[in-house]
Amino acid sequence: MADGRNPSVTGTPATSGAAEEVRDEGAVRATALPPGWDEAVDLDADPATVPDPSEVDVPDSLRSEIDRLMRLYPDRHSATLPALGAAQRVHGWCSPEALRQVAAVMQVTPAYLSSVATFYDMLRTEPLGSRYVYVCTSVACHLRNARRVYQALAEEAESQGLEDVDLREFECLGACDMAPMASFDGRFVGPLSTEDAAEVVGQLKGGREVLPGRGLGDDGFRLPETAPPTEGEPAHPKHEPAGGDWPDAPEQAPPPAEGPPPHRRAIPEPFGPGTSHAGAELDPLTRETRAEDEEDEE
Amino acid sequence: MTEETRVLLANIDEPGLNTIDVYERLGGYRAMRKALLDMDAQAVLHELEESGLRGRGGAGFSMGKKASFIPKGAMDKYLCCNADESEPGTFKDRLLMQKNPHLLIEGCIIGSVAAAANKGFIFIRGEYELQAGILETALAEAYDKGYLGERILDSDHTFDLVLHRGKGAYICGEETGLLDALEGKRGNPRLKPPFPANQGLYQGPTLINNVETLCNAPIIIERGAEWYKQYGEGTSTGTKVVSVSGNVQRPGNYEIALGMPVREIIFGLAGGPPEGRDIKCFFPGGSSAPVLTQEHLDLPYTFEAMAEAGSMLGSGAIIVVDDSEPLVPLALRLAEFYRHESCGKCVPCREGTNWTVKMLERIDEGEGTPMDLDILEQVQGNIMGNCLCVLGDSMAMPVSSMLEHFRPEFERHMEEARARRDLQDHEPLGAPELASVAEAGQV
Numbered sequence: 001m002a003d004g005r006n007p008s009v010t011g012t013p014a015t016s017g018a019a020e021e022v023r024d025e026g027a028v029r030a031t032a033l034p035p036g037w038d039e040a041v042d043l044d045a046d047p048a049t050v051p052d053p054s055e056v057d058v059p060d061s062l063r064s065e066i067d068r069l070m071r072l073y074p075d076r077h078s079a080t081l082p083a084l085g086a087a088q089r090v091h092g093w094c095s096p097e098a099l100r101q102v103a104a105v106m107q108v109t110p111a112y113l114s115s116v117a118t119f120y121d122m123l124r125t126e127p128l129g130s131r132y133v134y135v136c137t138s139v140a141c142h143l144r145n146a147r148r149v150y151q152a153l154a155e156e157a158e159s160q161g162l163e164d165v166d167l168r169e170f171e172c173l174g175a176c177d178m179a180p181m182a183s184f185d186g187r188f189v190g191p192l193s194t195e196d197a198a199e200v201v202g203q204l205k206g207g208r209e210v211l212p213g214r215g216l217g218d219d220g221f222r223l224p225e226t227a228p229p230t231e232g233e234p235a236h237p238k239h240e241p242a243g244g245d246w247p248d249a250p251e252q253a254p255p256p257a258e259g260p261p262p263h264r265r266a267i268p269e270p271f272g273p274g275t276s277h278a279g280a281e282l283d284p285l286t287r288e289t290r291a292e293d294e295e296d297e298e
Numbered sequence: 299m300t301e302e303t304r305v306l307l308a309n310i311d312e313p314g315l316n317t318i319d320v321y322e323r324l325g326g327y328r329a330m331r332k333a334l335l336d337m338d339a340q341a342v343l344h345e346l347e348e349s350g351l352r353g354r355g356g357a358g359f360s361m362g363k364k365a366s367f368i369p370k371g372a373m374d375k376y377l378c379c380n381a382d383e384s385e386p387g388t389f390k391d392r393l394l395m396q397k398n399p400h401l402l403i404e405g406c407i408i409g410s411v412a413a414a415a416n417k418g419f420i421f422i423r424g425e426y427e428l429q430a431g432i433l434e435t436a437l438a439e440a441y442d443k444g445y446l447g448e449r450i451l452d453s454d455h456t457f458d459l460v461l462h463r464g465k466g467a468y469i470c471g472e473e474t475g476l477l478d479a480l481e482g483k484r485g486n487p488r489l490k491p492p493f494p495a496n497q498g499l500y501q502g503p504t505l506i507n508n509v510e511t512l513c514n515a516p517i518i519i520e521r522g523a524e525w526y527k528q529y530g531e532g533t534s535t536g537t538k539v540v541s542v543s544g545n546v547q548r549p550g551n552y553e554i555a556l557g558m559p560v561r562e563i564i565f566g567l568a569g570g571p572p573e574g575r576d577i578k579c580f581f582p583g584g585s586s587a588p589v590l591t592q593e594h595l596d597l598p599y600t601f602e603a604m605a606e607a608g609s610m611l612g613s614g615a616i617i618v619v620d621d622s623e624p625l626v627p628l629a630l631r632l633a634e635f636y637r638h639e640s641c642g643k644c645v646p647c648r649e650g651t652n653w654t655v656k657m658l659e660r661i662d663e664g665e666g667t668p669m670d671l672d673i674l675e676q677v678q679g680n681i682m683g684n685c686l687c688v689l690g691d692s693m694a695m696p697v698s699s700m701l702e703h704f705r706p707e708f709e710r711h712m713e714e715a716r717a718r719r720d721l722q723d724h725e726p727l728g729a730p731e732l733a734s735v736a737e738a739g740q741v
Binding site: 072073074075077078081082084085115120121122123134137138139140142143144171172173174176177179183186187216217 | 385387389392396417424427428460463466468479481482483544545549550581585615628631632635639
């Protein structure tokens, strides 16, 4: 999740102070919400219109790139994503100025571009760094201690004072055979261990290639014959044998002799039509039909 | 010794396969010639339908049938290749695009013949920089040879293919979300019907297929549906590239004939769990598939058998979880993923994923009560089938299956976490105001 757990590496985004103040009262942990959840619109600002091309100074290379992209599609709007990507390469992030330049070339409103840019994870709407390191911590990598690898990298980045790098946890990068892995500006490197952290950050800081030979696509890249054993002890003690048997209690209480069991019901066919259960006659807790609630009618 | 059945991956280790010369030397683009010069669209469609090829992206819908839904007549039709491979655990398309990009391009051309589409897009996820670069080079080579563009090989068929990079959103793997992203919008799924075959990209009829599905097309056209059907079982015909990951000794892509027992895939090909460990459960089709347990290991790996067992074959990604792995943090990680990736359009998914995360956090932190498990289960039931797309279901199905199979473990985890919380004087909560509330005895 990109919840800015590592502000020292990612710089100090303009909204970071505000984000820390946001407390989600429902959650015990009060973790910051994912980006985009609580970004309010400035109602006092003037509506931005489609910029006049003559008033906006756009670098020639960016303008010609966006023009080329727009010609690829029957509808120029399709070029939005690649155009924003191109602007991000020039500006380091999708800054208001970058959006204005793209808007001027594409002849759309900055608001439209901003709505798109806030949706996609790879478009930075805050100045987090012009390079990125995405550490995959999704399910398959999670099973191989990816969180610890991320934490080691983040700690190392802080102690070595790594700058201008957007280091963050990322969702599955499609390289679960290399787990745990990370993407360094698109170069997949893995399997990583916590011991690699110092070397990786040092190479990042020096602008060198990270762990040469261990990137997907490097000459002679091969996965280790047998993957390294998972490190350390599991976070929690072993609970029970596979299969879910628990000696002290049956897996679930037998249903009562009459009527459907409380709190349990068949899982509805997910793709079938008409699986909504919003019917008023259903008790929301037990899902049993109930008599009309007379108190409500009074 | 369990053996793979390599059809798609037959030449995958050949050096330089990503260049058009090597690909053609090994018989590449022969199927395209056959489809363009010796067959008509109807015959191509018939062959694809006859082969029984089912979509390899997750839903498992018949590819030939999907293509046959495209209306006839003169209008702008489109082909989209879904290369936004984001399902956790899946990395088969990455391998195919990186090593054998021309197979995909040839598949797209054949698909365009079947759908009578003149414009095609490969929507590749933005994280696949290496693969996108390789595909771009391959596309340029194919244009140079005249295999793409106006009147291919002097036939009547014109087909342009454009590589489109995504920018990191799981939901763009959903076909209508992909279309919106391709049109330059936020990748929100659309209401169906109309289905993309009728009104898809730019409101035109659109055929959308996964990378692996399209890669099968040249093989079917070249060798025939009968040959293809010799592999597989029942309606699950052909071979499948299975991505095995998680707690196994040799994670990787393995191509099997559908119907191989799951045990052979996990133990025979992927080496089984690490020494001294046993399988607790596994996701048979990516992280969206309900988990199965040891008792399901001897089932044949087919669409039908996985569905009968209460799960699905999905994208063909097996994630193995061994018995040392606690399930609550795993379920939490899973739920966090879907919360992050929910586009927010439908309330059950947006709120359901959020509350599932909160409840699982509560359980993991020692704040849970036995009632939480019931509510957790109920929330999953309220998500399923109530949204425009299946992203919410994709969280609800595995989480509720974990609860179903391993409820005692959840209860045990909760009790242990509660006990730990009391011992540690609320330290792990990390929020001073909550700790002070706890001191006052209100928690």
